[in-house]
Amino acid sequence: MLKLFDTLSGRKRGFRPLGGRFVRIYTCGPSVYSYSHIGNFRTYLFEDVLVRYLRYKGYRVKRVMNITDVEDKAIAAARREGVSLMALEADKIRAFWRDFDSLGMVRPDVVAKASEHVPQMIGLICRLCRKGYCIRRKDGVYFNVRRFSRYGSLRHLGGGRYLGIARNEDYSREGAWDFRLWKKWTRGDGETGWDSPFGFGRPGWHIECSAMSMHYLGERFDIHCGGADNIFPHHENEIAQSEGATGKKLANFWLHSRHLTLGKKKMSKRTGNVLYVKDLLGAGAHPGCIRFYLLSKRYRTRLDFSQAQFERRVCACERTGTILGQLRKIGDSGGNGMAGSKIAGRLLSAFGKAMDDDLDTGRAFRAIFSAFARIEAMIRKDKLSREDAKAILSAMGRIDSVLGVFGGA
Template identity: 40%
Template sequence: MLKVFNTLSGKKEEFKPIEPGKVKMYVCGITVYDYCHIGHARAMISFDVITRFLRHIGYDLTYVRNITDVDDKIIKRADENGETPAQLTARMIDAMHEDEVALGNKLPDIEPRATEFMQQIIDMIQVLVDKGFAYQGETGDVYYRASKFAEYGKLNNRKLEEMLAGARIEVEASKEHPADFVLWKPAKAGEVAWESSWGKGRPGWHIECSAMSTHCLGAHFDIHGGGPDLKFPHHENEIAQSEAATGEQYVNYWMHCGAVRVNNEKMSKSLGNFFTIREVLEKFNPEVVRYLMVSSQYRSSIDYSDASLKDAKTALERLYTALRGQEVASEFTPSEFTQRFKEAMCDDFNTPVALSIMFELVRDLNKARAEGSAEAPLLAAELKTLAEVLGLLYQDPEYFMQNSTIAEGLSAEEIEGYIAERAAARKAKDFARSDEIRDLLLEQGITLLDSREGTTWTRN
């Protein structure tokens, strides 16, 4: 039985899809005005793992994740760069996909862009206006009447007045109520804009997701996901406008991943602890970053630091060491490790417990290898299969062990040259030179591992 923590109810619930055997999931994507940061990586990887496991246990899943490609930040950044918003977003979308593939993610099935769904957005706003849930203010902006939606606040389990206290709510004279939020805003001269019955303009952020999700998945679907900062006001507003427009329950299960903290502090450009995915991948193998993200349950916060990445690297090396030089069977009969792994993942995608089971499997694999048992290739295959659910162990073990850290020192060719020279020195019984080469490489962060098959190496 799969159990999922539902933000809407505040507890774990048995997962029951609307249509047996099929799952429809929408996740809020990126506003593409800059390179993705490690907070984005958390959400990307979290929902990639969820997608992988749902498919692993037999669900026919449709995964939709939107792209916000029209926004005030996009317009401002494009103007600063001396390019059009379309040029900026095209570059950033390509960069986002590159980052995601590098991290081992599979791309969503459908990736709608706001600019391609403008008619659906305008149509939904018109429905809200016709039903009395929206109005045009004196400034020309079209607002949603938050107070008219009786269940406003149900996702955050708070009343409207409680949510307004201390929240950053944009107060404008043309609003009927401080909680009312914009659905359509008039364009300034020279800005990208679309024609509508309320004048030339562009949509507010919240309405974009409602229009795209319901168009791609229907008025009522199974899962809606996103980062922890989206619960209010974004997802609360999505519920209000979607259910008012369609008259149906919008989503059954709301899922939110945890935040990323940097050295126990909130990630912020002002604190100088803000890192893009690209900056991190200049120092660490992408799979090390992925391991760090899945080593905590998706709803937990993660503390990002060089120390935590080094711990992730060490743990991942233990897994790869078990596969290094090991034959992997093409077929195997799942053992109790697979059953326990599935039980852990069925408990709200508990990846830390799932990983602990994989390390138990590694212990048995190492023992089987040492004994020369025929079980070793079968256990290796089972390990690889379970790891694939988490998006791990997809690299060649030898390659990973030599590239788990992105080093600026010796190249692989230079290291292999030293190893060949050392082998020649040992053959000539020049053990002083052999030791000298080993020590030289160790100073460069390279550890040599001698075995009957020869010498391999890894970066420290």
């Protein structure tokens, strides 16, 4: 049985969909005020593998991903660059999909832009106000965190220990922990704004994901994913908003991937400590090998990028590709077909065991590489027949429908 580490309960739990064989997943997408870096793509790739593995196991999956195109940073960047918000973002969105596709990721079933779902956000804020969760201030509407007793549960901060942690423009000055649901228009917002019962303005960042996830997936769904930096405050606030409005548990599982660091530091566009997908592709790395590198450790394990380690892993990946090529060329001589089906069976079972253990892609790759060391020796000794090769290639084809590393092996 597939087990996944659920951040909310703080442990691995057996996964069962809420409704039959159908799995509904919401994944937080990019903010498009700047280009997404390879650290962001580690998260999108983990989500890609999660969706592919669920499909491999015979589940039907609906994945929704949002695009945050209305938020403080984007509006500030557009003003700084003297362009319209749309013009600033169009270029970043194009680049995002170019990188997304170049890594062979399966596009989400629904891509939802925040700017196209403002009525749903307004509706959700009205619902929260009716239930007494809103505080109206002169600059907008805020969520009254003290009214929601489970606040802090995702980050395991009970008893008000979250107080004072969240301090940025999203939060109220009067109560530093009350976060913004609706911001009234100010000159800094330029042409961005919508009419609402709370005045002309725009939604806060957190309400966007609550409104869009429930719009497409219902008030309860199976899995909510994101990067570890989304846990607090973004996902904590999503829980407060959605569960405050519905009284139901929003997601059955909360999955978070760890950062990809560079020089042991978090990638940051601001400090220039950053690497983009195009940098690695431009250096001649095969997209499959970039996928392998990003998946070479389980999504919850920290991965620190170093050029030397990256090159070593690319070599290991290419070596397996070469052996797969040799398997395809095997003629009729040698072997009896038995060895191949045995190896294929073992490969599939080791892969399934590793992936069922909270998507341990690192362990899955170790099993593949050690099997391929033996396969290479058998090819050298002419111990594999065409039938053997066919069985191994077919198993690798199934495995690679999830990993997407070996080029449709």
